[in-house]
Amino acid sequence: MSRSNLILLALIACIAALPMFGGAYALRLGTIACMYAILALSWNVVGGLAGYPSFATAAFFGLGAYIGGVLLARGMPLAAAVPIAGIGSFLVAALLGAALLRLRGHYFAIASLSLIEVFREVVNNATDLTGGGMGLNIPLSASAGVMADATFFFYAMWSLLLVTAVMVMAVSLSKLGFGLSCIRQNETAANMVGLNTTLYKSIAFGLSACFVGSAGGIYAAWVHYIDPSDVFDILYSVKPIVMALIGGLGSPLGVTVGAFVYLGLEEVVWRNYIQIHSGVLGIIIVLLLLFLPHGLMSVGSWRWRRGMKNA
């Protein structure tokens, strides 16, 4: 276990103490932060480890939210609906991945971006199942009060973050991670040494979607109401990438820190610049890319920098 992985686990452990200090609003922010950290860490498996510029995060977030939401709305308990959302997302992603991951660079980016659109419209038109454009109402779990509810969903999301982080670390230490790293560095050579790149990429895509989808499932239960344009929002794809870029591509610690730093910045900007916050966000992105292209962690974990070249 490397030092940065230990730091990450320690960081996640510290976050668990949040309910002791913050009120409901702090817990909401904490839940959102955990959620985005899950998205960013999951994206990192495909984008950071395997070097494929995926914009499909929002597609699988929405898919998971809808699988979870539909099941919850039909009375399934959260503990069953979320794993099913995760597994469903995994299967859909792995199958699609086998076809999409043959594309490289720009073409892959666009195809993965288009997935959002396709999924949204499919959900939109499956009115009988999903409510279509009318959105989907998810019944409140027996409300035990503001704080109890907030704490429950915070810990639900936090646990998923922990599992995701452990998954990402396990992957990066495993044969799978080793293979993905080979693919990022040189896919031709990876094929040449007998690595089934299609299989590995599909698994990576599926794994990444699995945790994103699970997060979507928890999210659906948390907000009680989802509609297609909310959950299939391209920002769910872009923000994790920006977070990973802020933190430094590849390292799980960097990506997680990037997520927290980004959300902190966003909260500040959002509070202080109502009218122009998205512009300010744009300026931050542009400045970041111009002046800190390797992210905050670039000093600490220089090895990961090279990942950018093949990304």
Place this chain on the structure above:
Amino acid sequence: MPEILRLQSVSRRFGGLQALRDISLTVNKGEVIGLIGPNGAGKTTLVNVVTGVTPATGGAVVFDGEDITKVKTYRSARLGLSRTFQIVQPFAEFSALDNVAAAALFSKPGESLKAAREEARRHLAFVGLEAQAAQEAATLTLAMRKRLELAKALAMRPKLLFLDEVNAGLNSAEVERATALIHQLAADGITIVMIEHLMKVVLNVCSRIVVLHNGRLIADGQPRDVMTNPAVIEAYLGQQYAQRAGVHG
């Protein structure tokens, strides 16, 4: 000798360019074959077609009794078909050890990363890179990267090994060292097909020479016979040289 590889009328076309025309060729177990020809003759394309990097547009490739014409690269690699690249293709961020370990790991299903690293050490030692095991591949010298490429290919326990210009860009001492390695591999019973520009290496190592020119196979036989074949001399060194060789010869 039993055959290990058979090409039947293999062709490859890139748009308007016919890179390989109707190549038929048999490689027997234990042979060391030199594949030569001027730049652009189609040698590397041939290797790419056999290894599945670029699919053939016509004909068939049979390896060890199995039709591998449409088999994916990673499958043929696991079948025992391995190669080095003319332009070395290391995993640049990996250490030399992990480069070789990757080859050992993925060529055999069920191999563990730990076991693969162990095995990789042996192959690194064989090519004389044990001292560089922990060094990042991108920082190795060209000669070292060429040897790394060889160690990678060996880690896959190949039945048939393609060497694509392993000596290009090396100095004479390095070439001698590489030649010695190839000799040793041949002695270990690995079938080798090598693309090589240095004729002294070809003549030193190979039992048979195959010549490509403009995508066609123009000669195939014993080194002596091939080297005095006027068609080869003309293709390889130019018409005038062929004439002069005729005058002198």
Place this chain on the structure above:
Amino acid sequence: MARSLPLYARLSRSLVVAAAVALSASAAFAQDVIKFGAPLPLTGPLAPEAIKQQQGYDLWAEQVNKAGGISVGGKKYKVEIVYSDYQSNTPRAVQATEQMITQDGVNFMFSPFGSGAAKAASSLSERYKMPTIASTASSPQVYDQGYKYLFGTFTPNDTLTTPLTKIVKAKAPNVKKVAILARNDLFPLAIAQEMEKSAKANGLDVVYFEKYAIGTLDHSATLSQIKSLAPQWIFVTGYINDLLLVRKQMSDQEIKADVVSMIAGPAYQEFIDAAGPSGENISSAAWWHPAAKYDGKDIFGTTANYVKLFREKYKSDPDYAQASASVSGALFQMAIEKAGTLDKEKVRDALAATDVMTFWGPVRFGPTGQINSLEPPVFQLQGGKAIVLSPDIIKQGEFKLGVN
């Protein structure tokens, strides 16, 4: 530009005012201010709606503060509205709501825009026991969750489509076939479904019912198809841009019908301006219309007075969205004054007991909190103006047939 510049200037000024108030509020006068939270979709696809909401709230706050404030037990409190942008994104709306309740310490809340976001945020109001008025949520599902703290100023959607169908049925006996085209989005789709129901209930033949995707740029194929079906009534729902586009392409393709209805476009002055002559005879329905003649007991008094004040401030006529925002504020004001305290429980009870005439119309909340006392007007664009056709007490003209 001529229109937008002063508007922008006003908006930024009101923001400055709000900011200044916020600053001062945190200092000495904290007790003398009642804070209302209003999460708005200032950016993103719903941004045009946010501006209307903000105009409505601002107008009310300005009037109250001009009159000295809300009097609670003999003491005058100034009104301050805390805005926040939730980027047309429902989870953000919920987050903003919670932020306002817990961080900004608002006394009362306005719901975020539309039924979806209002519903999502309503559970927070319930948990925090925060009296909340939804000024733009019509869907009954928002209210029948058994919540005590949520109130709404829009009647259910069928109260728009039913009177419209009745008028068409009475005045246009030739209408047999109806084509319905709806934006695949919460409110437009819900309206379209109500329309389908009421058409069928009235014996009309619904020959076409389709949804179009959000962000559709071109309707020509759809309209060609509708044209080939030759319906006498074409009913389209969507937001202004959709409806403008559909109207433009209808005239491009020379599609004519006895009746063309659009919801919610014609209720908005922008639609009337942009559609120009092509808007003629398009019918619509909304929860309120400036032509209404109510004699309110609220701070605005008569409908005419409200329209006058609005014109003075914004140089344009108010529509139902702006008026609903204003009346929501006025309802809070009356409830607080009646309760004589800022206690949330008491104000909630006062709201629930509301039975008052306003410039918006008679206001009584049903057991679910949704208003049930309103009869929404049906109107038609005639000569570049919206003419009210029903209810009879505010009727301005007769229904005209034929849209070319």
Place this chain on the structure above:
Amino acid sequence: MFAAQILINALVLGCLYACIAIGFSLVWGVLNVINLIHGSFIVLGAYLAWSLYQGFHVSPWYALVIAAPLFFVFGYVIQRIVLNRVITAPVLVTLTMTFGLDLILNNAMIYYFKADYRKLTLKPPMGSVSIFDVVVPVDRLVATIAALALTGILYLILRRLRVGRAIVAVRLDRDAAVLMGVDVNAIYAIAFGLGTALAGCAGVLMALIFPISPLTSTAYLGKAFVVCVLGGLGSVSGALAGGVLLALIEGVGSAMFGPAHATTLSFVLLIVFLILRPQGLLGRKGFE
């Protein structure tokens, strides 16, 4: 007759789609940058036309002439100052960069123009012409002709002018172009400027047809994406083919399956095209 009407609709709309996509395609083809600001540039062009018409009664035809140089300079400067610094970075970085720039431009437009919908309504309106029972709106027809003229001008620039040849050369073989003495950075900036100018002009034309709001930028961008992938990158004829194909898919698709499915269909087709024929209908073969 219904089929003929659908066909004519698609043909006209297809040319407009091509006009939306052509600048995007040029930038993608030459700079290898997926320019997410493109949609906002189009909207900005539409606002320019609207402002000139409402404020100064300048007809959109003159607005085209004003928009072209203005937007060219705008694009040129953005490329030189910002984009060029990351031009060699991987797709992730360039894409995120243009996303950030788009946030800025779009937010600026919302701030300045507000998010409500404007409409440029010509007085008097141009009406429609009908041949047999097939109706074609005149403004669309005129915009289509203008769009074709714009693409024609681009074609001529690329074919006939020295700088145009250099743009094509950089697209085909960057290194060889350097050997010819082409200043690649300057060509990048010029190509980006041209792409921006085309977006601005497209915006002026779209103002005649579609309601104007910063919020429509994503719709334009989406169309540009699909048209490029369907038709092939960086080619004028490809953009035309892609535009018409997309319009046909949407038209026929919405007639057959309902309008809600038309967009889905086009994006599914986009993915299928990407996988099976990433070079597009006319990609790589032609450059013009």
Place this chain on the structure above:
Amino acid sequence: MAETNIVELKGLRAGYGEVQVLWGIDLAVPTGEITALIGSNGAGKTTLMRALSGLIPVQSGSYLSGGVDLSTANAVTILSHGIVHVPEGRRLFGAMSIEDNLLMGAYSRRVSSTELKRDLNRVYTTFPKLFERRYQAAGTLSGGEQQMCAIGRGLMGAPKLLMIDELSLGLSPLLVEQLVAALRTLNAEGMSILLVEQDVITALDLCHSAFVMDMGRIVRSGSGQDLLADPIIGEAYLGVLKS
């Protein structure tokens, strides 16, 4: 004033990123002559040409042309000194017509259209085949025609020194002869030529003087005829016939 050498290199080093390929090249290309550069694959000939045309930076050493230091110059400046590179593999703009390719060759010269016409005609006179197909896409030409087009494109840059990488690669002997004849004519008209060629006899017969490269260094130089008899050529290149 006529310089004796159009290009003079002293201790020139260059490479790609961290990989050094050229290890101190000393070389002079005399004005008005044909100079050949020979050596095995990977000896660094192409890298040298790329350094000379400014495609890759010179790391150290001097690079003079007509007394001007070009070691830090970019491709555009070097072109303006009349040093034109016809790259290996021709690198034509395949989708552009022959004429457009030729016009690209003149890109860096800001000259009148009449002058361009005249230069075009000169190329067409040298290679009449190109004239016949001038509106055809260059990518559809045969190998020989492509090489003509590439040389023609180089000529459009009004070179003082024309550098050709792998003239005869993939061409039939007849075509090579035609090209060699064309080069002789151009040289007779005063153009200096630097030729990288793997057909050793062709190269050595054509050139006035030649340099042999190996491992990124110049290992021998001399007149073409001298080198033909030099055993080092056999070592480096022709080993085959000696065994």
